[in-house]
Amino acid sequence: MKEYLLSHLAETLIGSEIVKLGNAISDRIRKGEKIYNYTIGDFDPALFPIPSQLETLIIESYKEKNTNYPTADGVIELRESVSSFLKLFEGIDYLPSEIQIACGGRPLIYTAFRAIVDKGDKVIYAAPSWNNNHYVHMTEAVHCIVDCKPENNFMPRAKDIAPYIQDASLLCLCTPQNPTGTTLIKSELEQICELVIAENNRRSSKEKKLYVLFDQIYWLLTYGTTEHFNPVLLNPEMKQYTIFVDGITKAFASTGVRVGWSLGPEHVIAKMRAILSHLGAWAPMAEQKAVAKFLQQTETINQYIVDFKQGIEQRLHAIYSGFIALKEKGFSVDAITPQAAIYLTVKIDLVGKQTDNGGILLTQTEVTSYILAEAKLAIVPFSAFGAKADSPWYRVSVGTCRLEDVNDVFEKLEAALQKLY
Numbered sequence: 001m002k003e004y005l006l007s008h009l010a011e012t013l014i015g016s017e018i019v020k021l022g023n024a025i026s027d028r029i030r031k032g033e034k035i036y037n038y039t040i041g042d043f044d045p046a047l048f049p050i051p052s053q054l055e056t057l058i059i060e061s062y063k064e065k066n067t068n069y070p071t072a073d074g075v076i077e078l079r080e081s082v083s084s085f086l087k088l089f090e091g092i093d094y095l096p097s098e099i100q101i102a103c104g105g106r107p108l109i110y111t112a113f114r115a116i117v118d119k120g121d122k123v124i125y126a127a128p129s130w131n132n133n134h135y136v137h138m139t140e141a142v143h144c145i146v147d148c149k150p151e152n153n154f155m156p157r158a159k160d161i162a163p164y165i166q167d168a169s170l171l172c173l174c175t176p177q178n179p180t181g182t183t184l185i186k187s188e189l190e191q192i193c194e195l196v197i198a199e200n201n202r203r204s205s206k207e208k209k210l211y212v213l214f215d216q217i218y219w220l221l222t223y224g225t226t227e228h229f230n231p232v233l234l235n236p237e238m239k240q241y242t243i244f245v246d247g248i249t250k251a252f253a254s255t256g257v258r259v260g261w262s263l264g265p266e267h268v269i270a271k272m273r274a275i276l277s278h279l280g281a282w283a284p285m286a287e288q289k290a291v292a293k294f295l296q297q298t299e300t301i302n303q304y305i306v307d308f309k310q311g312i313e314q315r316l317h318a319i320y321s322g323f324i325a326l327k328e329k330g331f332s333v334d335a336i337t338p339q340a341a342i343y344l345t346v347k348i349d350l351v352g353k354q355t356d357n358g359g360i361l362l363t364q365t366e367v368t369s370y371i372l373a374e375a376k377l378a379i380v381p382f383s384a385f386g387a388k389a390d391s392p393w394y395r396v397s398v399g400t401c402r403l404e405d406v407n408d409v410f411e412k413l414e415a416a417l418q419k420l421y
Contacts, residue, residue: 013137017384025378036401036409037378041178041250041342043399048253048311051304053297057290058257066286072277073269074101074261075285077292082261085295086246090219092232094263100273101288103258105217105245107281108272109135112243112262113170115271116211117141121169126156128385128393130178130215144168145386150393153182153336154345158191165199169208174215175229176222176340179385179395181316183222183340186229193235200241211268212242217260218341220251220305223313226339240265243272248291250342253308253399259283259291315398315406316344322410331417342399346379349392353420361420364390374416377409 005011022040029035049055073079079096086092102108109131117123119140125132126146136143144164146156155177165171173192175184184192192212200209212231219228231238247260260283262272276282283291295301316338323335323346334347350367354360361367364381371377382393 009138014134016131016134018380021378021380021384025372033376035372035376035378036405038396038398038401039378039380041397041399042255043253043342044402045253047402048308048399050254050257051252051294051300053300054248054252054254054257054290054294057293058287061286061290064286064289066289068285070101070282070285070288072282073273074099074283075288075292078259078288078295079261081292081295086263088298089301090230090233092230092263095266098263098266098269100262100264100269100276101283102260102262102276103281103283104249104255104260105215105247106131107276107279108245108260108262109213109215110138111272111275111279112211112213112245112264112268113139113141114275115268116208116243117169121208122164122167123170123172124161124164124168125172125386126154126174126177128154128179128382128387128391128395129172129174130385132172133386141169147388150336150345150347153339154180154393155182155184155188156192157188158195161192162195165195165210168199168210170211170213171196172213172215173231174217176216176218178215178218178341179343179380179382180336180345181339181341181343181395182336182345183226183228186227186234189229189231190234193231193238196231196241197235197237209241212238213245214242215245217246217250219246221309221312221342222340223309223316223338228340243268251305251308257287257291259287312342312398313338314403315401316342318403318406319344319346319396319398319401319409322406322413326410326414326417329414331414333417342397344396344398346394346396347392348394350417350420351390351392356419364392367392368394371413371416374419375409375413377413 025037079099113135117139121141123136123141124144126148146160148154243264248254320335326333332349336345379394382391383389
């Protein structure tokens with residue numbers, strides 16, 4: 001059938017590179033190929049099930065016939081529970097009227113962009129980072145890309161942000177960060193807050209303010225001495241300029257349950273709600289009612305987080321140790337010490353290497369394909385997160401990693417590396 005031109009957005013938007021790669025890998029696995037698939041930021045429910053109490057509450061909620069439309073801002077019981085939960089666990093204080101519920105973080109990020117960003121506005125974001133490049137494209141904004149470096153754990157610094165700050169409409173921060181699994185340190189976030197406040201004080205009352213979209217969906221998942229900091233606790237003035245994105249999806253292995261929330265200035269949340277009402281991207285009523293009850297179970301949450309974090313951290317350190325062992329053997333690989341989230345940042349720097357059949361790996365794309373073909377290891381290059389195409393860095397996601405597979409993974413990877421010269 002003949003294809004006709006569609007909208008400019010439809011013709012120019014690139015679909016999720018991570019989802020596309022993950023689907024391709026899943027197809028190969030279904031056809032019988034043995035692949036270690038560490039591409040998608042998701043969990044194998046057999047390894048990391050949702051909390052049993054939450055599962056029970058969801059089932060009970062459906063039996064109670066909670067299957068109609070929820071209210072546009074989210075049921076009041078859930079917004080009250082989110083308010084109490086965040087005050088207890090993180091120390092931030094938001095009224096239910098300052099909270100918006102949606103089916104995960106994505107629609108909240110999109111509606112925040114739509115509420116704040118006009119065509120031609122400047123949006124500042126780090127590279128690598130998850131999906132900011134696509135949201136900027138969808139809103140026809142100006143990309144202000146902060147190119148982050150491994151020596152800073154791929155996190156943006158205040159001095160890197162400063163050149164773009166004047167007249168920008170939105171600054172996107174994610175900590176702990178997807179894809180890097182690293183965090184913003186306190187001093188840098190404090191300086192970033194000072195930049196935002198100074199810029200907003202410079203603007204007249206008739207000008208749009210600079211807002212911070214603060215994605216902290218992984219904030220409960222930090223390891224060792226790593227601490228999570230947020231702008232509102234560091235500088236209370238930031239409350240009028242910060243829109244949080246958060247939810248249960250990552251900290252409770254509940255990606256498919258689809259309950260997320262935003263916190264922010266009431267007038268911004270109201271505009272996001274209005275946009276969301278036209279999208280209909282609400283979390284299901286039954287899940288909202290269930291999560292409202294679950295978030296009140298403090299002891300249950302504390303125990304689940306301890307056990308869950310232990311399982312994730314074991315996998316992160318096992319894979320980190322494997323890459324460091326290969327590095328010490330002289331192979332062109334590296335890794336950044338695990339800090340947070342479910343991700344490990346690794347380096348596979350093989351461009352220019354010759355294969356045993358006489359071919360040469362000329363691009364990072366060819367390196368990715370080689371590792372998949374020879375080591376059966378599927379990981380996501382940072383180029384899928386807005387970094388340059390020649391970046392040798394990758395995201396390893398451990399939510400589907402079986403500890404008993406790790407030795408096999410590194411035996412195959414080492415064998416693949418040994419074939420290169």
